[in-house]
Amino acid sequence: xxxxxxxxxxxxxxxxxxxxxxxxxxxxxxxxxxxxxxxxxxxxxxxxxxxxxxxxxxxxxxxxxxxxxxxxxxxxxxxxxxxxxxxxxxxxxxxxxxxxxxxxxxxxxxxxxxxxxxxxxxxxxxxxxxxxxxxxxxxxxxxxxxxxxxxxxxxxxxxxxxxxxxxxxxxxxxxxxxxxxxxxxxxxxx
Amino acid sequence: xxxxxxxxxxxxxxxxxxxxxxxxxxxxxxxxxxxxxxxxxxxxxxxxxxxxxxxxxxxxxxxxxxxxxxxxxxxxxxxxxxxxxxxxxxxxxxxxxxxxxxxxxxxxxxxxxxxxxxxxxxxxxxxxxxxxxxxxxxxxxxxxxxxxxxxxxxxxxxxxxxxxxxxxxxxxxxxxxxxxxxxxxxxxxxxxxxxxxxxxxxxxxxxxxxxxxxxxxxxxxxxxxxxxxxxxxxxxxxxxxxxxxxxxxxxxxxxxxxxxxxxxxxxxxxxxxxxxxxxxxxxxxxxxxxxxxxxxxxxxxxxxxx
Numbered sequence: 332x333x334x335x336x337x338x339x340x341x342x343x344x345x346x347x348x349x350x351x352x353x354x355x356x357x358x359x360x361x362x363x364x365x366x367x368x369x370x371x372x373x374x375x376x377x378x379x380x381x382x383x384x385x386x387x388x389x390x391x392x393x394x395x396x397x398x399x400x401x402x403x404x405x406x407x408x409x410x411x412x413x414x415x416x417x418x419x420x421x422x423x424x425x426x427x428x429x430x431x432x433x434x435x436x437x438x439x440x441x442x443x444x445x446x447x448x449x450x451x452x453x454x455x456x457x458x459x460x461x462x463x464x465x466x467x468x469x470x471x472x473x474x475x476x477x478x479x480x481x482x483x484x485x486x487x488x489x490x491x492x493x494x495x496x497x498x499x500x501x502x503x504x505x506x507x508x509x510x511x512x513x514x515x516x517x518x519x520x521x
Numbered sequence: 522x523x524x525x526x527x528x529x530x531x532x533x534x535x536x537x538x539x540x541x542x543x544x545x546x547x548x549x550x551x552x553x554x555x556x557x558x559x560x561x562x563x564x565x566x567x568x569x570x571x572x573x574x575x576x577x578x579x580x581x582x583x584x585x586x587x588x589x590x591x592x593x594x595x596x597x598x599x600x601x602x603x604x605x606x607x608x609x610x611x612x613x614x615x616x617x618x619x620x621x622x623x624x625x626x627x628x629x630x631x632x633x634x635x636x637x638x639x640x641x642x643x644x645x646x647x648x649x650x651x652x653x654x655x656x657x658x659x660x661x662x663x664x665x666x667x668x669x670x671x672x673x674x675x676x677x678x679x680x681x682x683x684x685x686x687x688x689x690x691x692x693x694x695x696x697x698x699x700x701x702x703x704x705x706x707x708x709x710x711x712x713x714x715x716x717x718x719x720x721x722x723x724x725x726x727x728x729x730x731x732x733x734x735x736x737x738x739x740x741x742x743x744x745x746x747x748x749x750x751x752x753x754x755x756x757x758x759x760x761x762x763x764x765x766x767x768x769x770x771x772x773x774x775x776x777x778x779x780x781x782x783x784x785x786x787x788x789x790x791x792x793x794x795x796x797x798x799x800x801x802x803x804x805x806x807x808x809x810x811x812x813x814x815x816x817x818x819x820x821x822x823x824x825x826x827x
Contacts, residue, residue, distance in 0.1 A: 367821035389813050396807055397799040398827040 332401040332515055333390060334370045337379050341405060341449060342370045349512060351500045357509070358516045379406050380417055380426045382433035394438055401439045403515050405508070407448035420444065441515070443508050450487065456502040525550075527645075527731055528765045529569055538564040545806035549792040551759055551766045553739075553779050556796030557826035561804050562769040565796065566735045569767060570648045645732040647725060654721045659696040659709075662728035671727060678723045678758075681750050683716055689724075696720070714742035719751065726758040732765075739768040740775040748778035756788050773825065780818040783811065793817075797827035 336342050349366045352358040360366075373379040373386060393399045404427065411419030417426035423444055431440060445452045457463060466488065470476060500509070531546030539561040554562050666672050676688050679698070688699040690706065697706040698720075709717050718741070725734060743751055759766050770776060776793070783791045789811040799805050809817060809824070817824050 364823075365821065368823045370820070372820060385812070386816075389809075392807055396797060396805040396827070398797060398807070 332369055332403070333393075333399050334512075334515070335379060335390075335402060335404045335406075336370060336372055337376050337406050338374065339372055342367075342372050344449060344453075345370060345405065345512075348500055348505065348509065349516075352509060352512060352516075357513055360516065376406055376409065376417065379404070380430050382430050387434060391434075391436070394436055399438065401515055402436070402441070403511055404440070404442040405445075407445045409448055420446065441511055443511050452504065455504045456499055525731065525763050525765075527733065527763075529572075529733060529767075532569055532572060534565075534568045534572075537568050540564065540568065540804055543804055543806070545794065545808055547792065547808045547810060548765075548767075548794075549810070550764075550790035551756055551783075551788075552768070552792045552794055553776065554767065554769045554794045554796065555771070555776060555825045558771075560796045560798065560826055562796055563737050565794075565804075565806075566648070566737065566767050566769060570646060570733075570735050645729060646735075647729060647732060648735040649721075649737070654717075656694055656696060659721070659724060660691055660694055662724040663691045663696075665728040666724065669727075674727060675720075675723055678754055679716075679720060681754070682719050682747055683712075686712075686716070689720060715744060715747070718742050719747075719754070722751070723754060723758070726755065726762055726764055729764060730762045732762075734759075734764055734766050736766065736768040738770065740770050740772045745772075745774045745778075748775055749782050752779050752782035753786070756782060756786055756791070760788065760790070771825070776824060777818060780815055784815055793824060795824050795826060 334345060336345060346366045349358060353360060353366075371386060371390065373384060378384050378386075390399060390402075406423070406427075408420040408423040409418045411422065415422070417423055424442075427442055427444070470488075528548070528550065530548055531544070532548075534540040534543040536542075539559075554565060556562050663672075663675075666675060672690075679686050679689055685701050686698045687701040688706075690697055690699070692706060696709040698709060698712060698716075699706045709720065722736075739751075740748065755766060755768075758764070770779075779791070779793070782788075791811055791814070793809040793814040795807040795809065796804060797807070814824075
């Protein structure tokens, strides 16, 4: 199987989430196998949605050899105002549908698209923490939202201070993506 | 990728050992082969070797390499060539089953017999899967090195691995190393298997210009801290001498070292060949060119078979 993601941050997040699932016995995998092995970093959303990307040739060969039998795409929908072609949820799914058509892979394909982006997604899991208001106050005070409106500086700052395992993966916000990952690792590991 | 005409660029194997119907292409100048146990790494190299040689010499070499080659030299003297050829003929039936060398005939056995009688190893295609090489081979390789006046290169390269050795020479047909401290020559077999293996690689690659070399389990006998130096030597000399190399490994450290050194030398003429089985239990190859291979290693992906 393979999980196709945009960048290294996404990979770190997915690996942390998978390790949490493994720790709780929700995913069973041999001890000597690490999750890195299943994640392909494409180098950005535009590359992930480009069927001509050389990494897709490599994955195609692995599929032909029965080395990959399932695939899960995970990426951000981002903002329509930033990218009129593949920005926003609707356009992102449209672009993904075209990618699927062009790749024409005869294996099980699934997709999870973050609403806005990974940082916004993570923010939803920390907004109930006591310290959140202090973070928010600091960001407002420095007027950072204006400078980097789509980057969610609170999430960036939080991630710098606390590595991924500090996120509360029990939050309902994670349920959908957790289910897709569990399905991917169910029974056979193809 | 600028490749030379004598290089093997692709192969098709039918009904040879564990291979039923197999194709692979895109080979580079240096090709490291990985895969799970019993997936056919060695058989893959044997097929490439036999396919290229297409003579009884190929079969004989594979049989030689499975036994101590020096023992064979002694057998040759003691028992005689007729017995050895009968043995090879008999063994060949077990080894050869497919189309790869289906046209093996008496004339080729005779060709091989003549080669043995002349005590020559003519081939520019070399197969070995043992740390120990025959004195005859060292003699042959070192004669070429002397003819080319590059014996100092051998010494310099050996010192990368063992600073206690300052010279390598063939004295009265015996490969010997001189120790730096007492300036005395010692037989090569008094040193460890690792240094013997490295010296054999250095001599072979320096002597055999425009050749193809097959090395089974390349990391055997080499300490993991020396793997980078091993690859540096193989990649550097093979490029200078225009030698194509195929090697197998089981070792993750060896694969990582290969990627690290290729990247540091910016040697894009390398590949990694991963062997595995499809759902029908047929052997398949994934040939990673430089860019893919480096990316796989950097992403911490498993490439030792599926």
